[in-house]
Amino acid sequence: MDLSFNPKNSDLIERAKALAKDALAPRAAGYDREGRFPRESFDDLIREGFTCLTLPEDLGGRDLFADPVSYVMVLHEIAKGCTNTAMLLHMHNAITHFLVTLGTQAQKERLASLVRAGKIIASYGGESGTSSQWNRQLDTRAKRTGEGYLINGEKVFCSMAGEADYYTVWCQLGEDPDVRKSLSLLLAPADDPGFTINKKWNAYAMRGTVSHGILIENVKVPADALFGEGGDPLRPDIIPKFGLGYAAVYLGAGAAALDWAVAYARKRKLKPDNLPIATYQPIQRQLGEMKVALEQALLMIQRAAWTLGTCGPEAAVQPISAAKYTAAEASALITDKAIKVAGGPGMMRDYPLERLHREARAGLVMPPNSEKCLDITAKTIISGDITWAGTS
Amino acid sequence: MDLSFNPKNSDLIERAKALAKDALAPRAAGYDREGRFPRESFDDLIREGFTCLTLPEDLGGRDLFADPVSYVMVLHEIAKGCTNTAMLLHMHNAITHFLVTLGTQAQKERLASLVRAGKIIASYGGESGTSSQWNRQLDTRAKRTGEGYLINGEKVFCSMAGEADYYTVWCQLGEDPDVRKSLSLLLAPADDPGFTINKKWNAYAMRGTVSHGILIENVKVPADALFGEGGDPLRPDIIPKFGLGYAAVYLGAGAAALDWAVAYARKRKLKPDNLPIATYQPIQRQLGEMKVALEQALLMIQRAAWTLGTCGPEAAVQPISAAKYTAAEASALITDKAIKVAGGPGMMRDYPLERLHREARAGLVMPPNSEKCLDITAKTIISGDITWAGTS
């Protein structure tokens, strides 16, 4: 066991921290208030190279998913500045990584050149069906044509709808009803006239992700738009990585709330004592509880990331579920308590706590939600003995 | 809405309170330590008439189940002195009430004369099966003989095994496999040689209830030992009343813990401040949380009791479940926090908190357990609209 934190890519974590503090944090409230895509912050990320992080090194990237601990800590630092921006960066970086993983050399090179040129890639899997399981039919279907593929369907919760440059469409290709054989990823330029945005994203949190619906009508893509084989998106090295990033992003909201609450408690004085409220034991107790929850969640995330990097994706499925659960619940608890510590300012829009509190609620609900995480963990335990790293 | 607390039988509540404080409380630790039936305390209860409370007035009782609010508050006061004693008093009084409810005039009179003479009646329903539902076959069976009935079977969790004077045996009578038609109550003297006590009650709490197993071999009872018709014990005016009493009994452990913790916090001083710890805000916060939980649970119990008395037993099923849940959880929370307030003395056997804490755990587990209570409540909500008293 060696918990020293000096990963290969610690330079990126430091840069993420600085960028979050100086550039992203000041804009976070505005994106939330206006419910718009964090364009300026994303431009900063592009300029600083953060949208190329998961490309292979020989294609101009840092291959950051090879070092998952650094990957999650970069996200976590970005999220401390702006949860929305961090979430979208994760979406872009995760799907870029998957496409590169699945693509041919030619596809990889083409994708990398787009990403290096500052193009943003989105990933659309959700449908308005009612199952969280991947064992049902998708409405979105692609069929082979002479030149390539023709896609039709409808997607919901499409982050960066109308803002990304390319949409990665999760769809069933061909006639095989078994999604495990037919689920495919097709990359399409966002300006295809067959995409119509249905502006129904009106959440009370994570508003900057502009996760509208998209109607897909006769979108034509060439043959090299298909990445990997049918069923590849269900590979165990693909989906869990999304969840790992969510954990880091949502914990960022909690970490930012704790920072703010501590700073506030050290400044705020009440009469007649005229002492900072940070000197009161009940306030200290609350701060302590928040701190322990934050540390515990960070360790769970780092452990899951380390497992992913060291023991492979299948071994990491449960640790990732556990990390997502711990992080989302910790962020919910911390933002709750931060508001209690702050009192009135906790509910005022002039201060960040109410926003962070809302964002933490989104963390509880975003798949895999807390119930689902518990379920995955429990099923693993019940079906057999498991030994996770750090539990001897 | 009228929450004034002046029930017809408030004299009994006052007497219960005095008896609990002066006679029962000083002995409670001893019964727990020695794991023995609270004989001396029960003798006090008998002498003071508390074992006759649920008999009809014309048979020398106070018909206390006609005034369920008083009934639960008597139990609650007794329990604040000794949880074990209160539990057994409830067992005796509830079964006496049921037998009187089901019996013929002659049976009532005979039973009443036994009870007035200080005899203790026990009630044995549990079997070592594995279902909490009453839709399965019992192992304990009775069959009609010329003179009466012959009983065979085995019971578990028999409170007052070897201590009560009469055992009320829940059994299936005859051949009908449908328990809703065949479940019957047979009253048998405890000194019948067919009863063999299997001393396996070795709980870490509620040790004074001596709830051993009992083997029943060819116990013969006369014809008038049968109370009511087959299936009567499942009537809605019977079983839920047990649960209502449990709520009051277990909340007593919580109330006693709060009383002790408050008294301790007012006395205990720490250096160098030399102030009672009750003056520290973190301690006050804990005491406050305990107090609110206690009050809330008491109101839920009183509401359930009032519903039972005013709207009848079927309307009271859900409020009783809700009261049992609230009381058991409140008692668990209060005893937890009391130990935290007390620190070291909280875990020492020289003080009552560790005992009350154990007893509260038994409250969580005793049927209907917390999960079951939630289940009953949820099913009622899901199956239709309900309006409970006090919720308009």
Place this chain on the structure above:
Amino acid sequence: MDFGVNPKYGDLIERAKRYAKDMLAPRAQEYDREEKFPRENFADLHREGFTALTLPEHLGGRDLYSDPASYATVLYELSNGCTNTAMLFHMQSSIIHVLSLLGTEEQAVRYARAVHDGKIFASHASENTSSLHGKMVMDTHARRAGDQYIVNGRKYFCSMAGEADYYVLWCQMEDEEDLSKSLYLFVAPADAPGFRIDREWNSFAMQGTASHSMIYEDVEVPENDIVGEGGDPIRPDVLPKFGFGYSAVYLGAGGGAYDWVVDYAKNRRLQPDNVPIATYPPISRAIGEMKIALDGALLMVQRAGWLMGTRGAAAAYGAINEAKYAAAETAAMITEKAIKIAGGPGLMRDFPLQRFHRDARAGLIMPPNTEKCLELAGKTLAEGKAGALMT
């Protein structure tokens, strides 16, 4: 002991329930989104006679404060539909009750007539005390000038600032520090010169209450709009009534979330199971927990009201404090569980859960905040007092 609805006011509770569903809930989303004062609701509630409920019967009211438990239940039911409206309804109902209680017969008749005419009364009391101990100190002062008074000062969290027709100011006469002698209620029409609104209310919840700050610069109030005796506003039969109602209002946000999510869970089905998600054990268990907590908290609120009505506010003080804690924590817990059950729709502004959740969170913070409530409850115990009476 009687947990049943008071027959004298049963009709009001039933009507409140109906209004919440048919009148308040449909508009609540918009008021919240647009951060608008719920004017249409007040007009409708006035038409239905609800804005006059707390006036005495001889002035055309129902004397609803004679049974605070029923009053709280009405508030709770209204709040199930719209927390903002219930809160403002409570402010107006309390202040017109107080004006008729403390005022001369002439004043009581005059203000009651205004209420029947649909005029809205706001009550402004908060100042920038920043005290841990909650001692009230008034910066807002009045001085005599001929047969009228000149008021200067500043108030915070002034519900209905810019929206009410009359502002009732809690104001201290100059040259007398002792509030128990110098504090009076001043009633002034909203269009009186000298009122200025500082629109700094920018909360994530309860935005429809328009609780901005107000500045008074040489506001003139004639002598016959000064109500009661010195110190009356902090009389124990006056002050606690304001705080008491918050419990019912905020618990109502929990009740609204509960109703919505139970309905949702009974209708929502997932493939391939195709049964209502309410039947999944983890969800049914959560519904059970919510319902039991809701009932327990409502009983705490009603008990506090009953104590206040029958034994006076002093005897009810502990119970009011405990009820505030139970109600606010329960409402917050329920809205949180409801969001978890609903998943995506829990976060969407098109659905009411996120609104109830934000409103409930405000209940935790509104003074006395829930931590403070616990400390008060514990302090009472630690001092050897019973706190809330065992009823």
Place this chain on the structure above:
Amino acid sequence: MDFGVNPKYGDLIERAKRYAKDMLAPRAQEYDREEKFPRENFADLHREGFTALTLPEHLGGRDLYSDPASYATVLYELSNGCTNTAMLFHMQSSIIHVLSLLGTEEQAVRYARAVHDGKIFASHASENTSSLHGKMVMDTHARRAGDQYIVNGRKYFCSMAGEADYYVLWCQMEDEEDLSKSLYLFVAPADAPGFRIDREWNSFAMQGTASHSMIYEDVEVPENDIVGEGGDPIRPDVLPKFGFGYSAVYLGAGGGAYDWVVDYAKNRRLQPDNVPIATYPPISRAIGEMKIALDGALLMVQRAGWLMGTRGAAAAYGAINEAKYAAAETAAMITEKAIKIAGGPGLMRDFPLQRFHRDARAGLIMPPNTEKCLELAGKTLAEGKAGALMT
């Protein structure tokens, strides 16, 4: 970053796991019920070489304190079988480590030989300070008399009182108030005249630790049994090691309860469903919660150990405190959930859940208690320090 088991000590962790299951668990119920010192366990652990693990390698040990994360994991695993044994093992392992660290070569060799001979060392430090601020004040004093010292005093919570072979006394030299100059460790055989045991340890948990009070009346200790320099026992590389281990020990009670109840739930079936109750969603969800909390808390403990080992105790202080909170609260939560899942058997003395539950409760109270831990963690933050390092 490496969350894997340290290969140098992987064998010890595996063996600890096996001993817990095969050796400690079968006897744990009896030690608890009979309130007996776990003598057979100590004999077996000695035979297996476990009682010497924290001695340096050149004295026949494994120098296990060189990697406190591994040390904590060994403790945790042992505690899964028997909390009492793990606690006493920790006391002995820590004090013999400290004696070899602070002692002269002659002393280190001599005490190590005793350990290899199966002698048990106890460490007695607690006095009746009753201080909120945890400042240590020693009533136990020594005065010189020729070439030896005479010790008088009284200690509380003396683990293994009457059971160990050597008592190591934390003792102050007379005429010097400053503990950083006057505090020494005195090693005395248990049969030295002047020891008297006041059997007042009567706890509902951890009864096998025999943590009675001890009175010292003119106990004579020769000069060569006084270890280290003045103040050594409170050196930052000594004192925190004792407190650090408590987290692992108490969390072990949670781990034991978790293992038992998962096994139970996988085998227990109810009619008419006839499937393991572990498959019922409310129960599987609870199992998931327990497992995740257990892992998180164990990581907190291991992190604290890793910090202590690599950056020193001062850097680890915040993390040790946070780990104590996380471990104790988690163990208490798990044992409580386990009892609820098991139902009746959860309460029965024939089954271990109630024992784990009582032991875990002791963890909440053992200083620093969990409320204190939170306040310390918050105070550190409030003072602008990071507390536990972000590793």
